Amino acid sequence: MNICVIGTGYVGLVTGSVFADLGNEVVCVDKIDEKIAMLRRGEMPIYEPGLEEMVARNVADRRLHFSTDIGEGVRRSDVIFICVGTPPKESGEPDMTYIDEAARSIAVSLNQYKVVVNKSTVPVGTGDRVREIIEKNRTRNVEFDVVSNPEFLREGSAISDTLHPDRIVIGAPSQVVAMKILELYAPLERPMLITDVASAEIIKYASNAFLATKISFINSIANICDAAGADVVQVMKGMGYDQRIGAAFLQAGLGYGGSCFPKDSSALIHTADKLGYDFRILKAVVDVNKEQAQRFMDRMETALGTFEGKRIAILGLAFKPNTDDLRDAKSLEMIARLLAAGATVQAYDPIAMDKTREIFPQITYSKNAYDAACGADAVAIVTEWNEFKFLNMERLKEAMQGSILFDGRNIYDPVRMRRLGFDYYCVGRSVKDRC
Numbered sequence: 515m516n517i518c519v520i521g522t523g524y525v526g527l528v529t530g531s532v533f534a535d536l537g538n539e540v541v542c543v544d545k546i547d548e549k550i551a552m553l554r555r556g557e558m559p560i561y562e563p564g565l566e567e568m569v570a571r572n573v574a575d576r577r578l579h580f581s582t583d584i585g586e587g588v589r590r591s592d593v594i595f596i597c598v599g600t601p602p603k604e605s606g607e608p609d610m611t612y613i614d615e616a617a618r619s620i621a622v623s624l625n626q627y628k629v630v631v632n633k634s635t636v637p638v639g640t641g642d643r644v645r646e647i648i649e650k651n652r653t654r655n656v657e658f659d660v661v662s663n664p665e666f667l668r669e670g671s672a673i674s675d676t677l678h679p680d681r682i683v684i685g686a687p688s689q690v691v692a693m694k695i696l697e698l699y700a701p702l703e704r705p706m707l708i709t710d711v712a713s714a715e716i717i718k719y720a721s722n723a724f725l726a727t728k729i730s731f732i733n734s735i736a737n738i739c740d741a742a743g744a745d746v747v748q749v750m751k752g753m754g755y756d757q758r759i760g761a762a763f764l765q766a767g768l769g770y771g772g773s774c775f776p777k778d779s780s781a782l783i784h785t786a787d788k789l790g791y792d793f794r795i796l797k798a799v800v801d802v803n804k805e806q807a808q809r810f811m812d813r814m815e816t817a818l819g820t821f822e823g824k825r826i827a828i829l830g831l832a833f834k835p836n837t838d839d840l841r842d843a844k845s846l847e848m849i850a851r852l853l854a855a856g857a858t859v860q861a862y863d864p865i866a867m868d869k870t871r872e873i874f875p876q877i878t879y880s881k882n883a884y885d886a887a888c889g890a891d892a893v894a895i896v897t898e899w900n901e902f903k904f905l906n907m908e909r910l911k912e913a914m915q916g917s918i919l920f921d922g923r924n925i926y927d928p929v930r931m932r933r934l935g936f937d938y939y940c941v942g943r944s945v946k947d948r949c
């Protein structure tokens with residue numbers, strides 16, 4: 515099938531590459547010249563394991579192309595995927611500018627029947643909005659259909675999530691239209707659900723909001739565990755064995771960040787408000803998440819006496835491991851508070867340091883975790899990169915000036931850390947503080 519993907523962000527680039535890998539002719543279009551020039555040179559605008567190789571393979575086989583000519587991309591395709599960003603506005607409402615722009619570009623180049631598939635995360639009703647824009651702006655009386663096909667990929671495992679999704683949701687105006695998209699996904703042999711367009715749009719937000727709820731829920735339980743002298747890791751295991759609950763997304767820590775959960779929760783609250791429903795549970799989820807890292811920092815400040823004049827090593831800057839994405843990363847708010855309070859920050863992250871340097875040029879960037887810990891009064895684990903789990907902790911401690919270890923992601927064994935002589939603080943495992 516001939517496919518055009520509009521937008522070369524995480525979703526667009528991964529979707530385009532995977533469809534090309536499955537044997538389709540794909541053109542990924544973007545209005546940003548520099549991005550397309552980079553992709554044509556074989557350079558990836560984002561870090562995503564396995565993506566560069568997959569792009570190179572399909573470009574070499576001439577199934578995957580990159581272009582700034584949206585019109586040409588639309589004209590040559592049977593199916594057009596809209597994968598543009600919907601960044602949050604001040605109010606939490608998603609900014610629909612890029613969606614509207616994409617719909618207008620499709621309209622003016624519509625030369626024969628096409629299926630327009632919305633993969634961007636958009637509020638319920640966007641399918642109708644896109645259809646109306648195309649109807650209003652098309653220059654020829656050509657038929658088309660609009661489908662919602664939400665994306666559930668996670669950064670860091672985007673390729674494998676796209677190849678092995680838990681489910682594929684296709685929200686279509688009719689069974690016949692749904693079958694066209696279903697055909698594209700058939701080689702993946704994964705469960706598929708066909709719905710109406712509005713339900714598919716809500717499935718995406720409801721899923722992300724539910725996962726965010728699990729995280730804020732376990733973080734609240736962790737705070738209770740801290741006060742009660744219990745261990746949230748044990749509590750989480752005990753809950754997770756119940757198949758109705760499941761252990762996934764029950765890791766207590768500093769709260770969720772990234773490009774999706776914070777933005778999508780606010781967007782769903784906003785949509786609910788607009789529809790006349792006060793989504794109280796989700797509002798609480800967002801509040802708990804905002805407080806979580808600050809609560810941890812309060813504990814850091816108490817343990818250190820003051821941040822002023824202290825040297826703090828921050829290990830992990832990306833919002834989660836295996837990505838260089840800093841959007842809503844907990845590291846940023848933590849560094850900002852440390853600097854404002856007069857601390858010195860020495861940071862290390864395997865891949866997100868260049869991006870962080872653009873935001874905080876005034877902190878020190880180290881070549882590894884041990885260098886970051888050099889002379890530090892305290893070390894804080896902010897992102898649970900695998901390499902931090904296997905550090906030589908004796909060497910880390912020797913490099914430090916103090917002995918305080920803040921583990922914001924619960925990656926170490928408290929008993930072992932104390933045996934090694936650390937003053938060890940983690941999230942929701944205060945029972946072992948007394949061991």
Ligand code: UDX
Nearest residue numbers: 665666667668669763764765769770771772774833834
């Ligand atoms: C998420 C959804 O998982 C994905 O389906 C959707 O398409 C986009 O949003 P992503 O933001 O890439 O994906 O990362 P994810 O792995 O879901 O983690 C999100 C945040 O939650 C991270 O900050 C992570 O640290 C945090 N998290 C996750 C926890 O704090 N605890 C957990 O148990 C799981």
